[in-house]
Amino acid sequence: SCVFCQIVVGERAATIIHQDALVTAFRDINPQAPTHILIIPNEHIPGIAEIEEQHGDLVARMFATANHLAHSEGLSRGYRLVLNQGPLAGQSVFHLHLHLLGGRAMRWPPG
Numbered sequence: 001s002c003v004f005c006q007i008v009v010g011e012r013a014a015t016i017i018h019q020d021a022l023v024t025a026f027r028d029i030n031p032q033a034p035t036h037i038l039i040i041p042n043e044h045i046p047g048i049a050e051i052e053e054q055h056g057d058l059v060a061r062m063f064a065t066a067n068h069l070a071h072s073e074g075l076s077r078g079y080r081l082v083l084n085q086g087p088l089a090g091q092s093v094f095h096l097h098l099h100l101l102g103g104r105a106m107r108w109p110p111g
């Protein structure tokens with residue numbers, strides 16, 4: 001019933017731009033920047049709170065994929081990675097996901 005698990009196995013449509021044994025990356029359905037990609041573990045991990053020592057390779061792959069996609073998206077002048085954890089941060093999908101945002105100037109602090 002998790003929408004991101006459904007995207008990983010192809011049961012739900014998404015514009016997938018990278019998939020390997022550990023992670024899947026696809027375009028956000030409601031983009032907040034010219035580039036807005038979500039990088040997720042193929043395995044269902046609800047959020048940062050459930051990351052364990054054994055997920056080291058997986059977490060490293062998420063960041064390595066962000067770096068790879070930032071290059072292929074032409075974000076040489078910078079980009080932002082966001083992880084929303086819990087309701088106060090606005091997490092709305094409880095399957096860990098790293099937002100890759102780029103293609104426009106980012107504000108600080110984030111809203």
Ligand code: 5GP
Nearest residue numbers: 003014026027028029030084090091092093
């Ligand atoms: P959160 O607010 O949990 O950090 O981010 C969830 C993100 O997932 C949102 O930016 C939302 O637009 C995106 N999203 C939610 N459902 C879907 C979907 O079915 N397909 C895609 N491509 N993105 C989704």
Ligand code: ZN
Nearest residue numbers: 002005044095
């Ligand atoms: Zn899931």
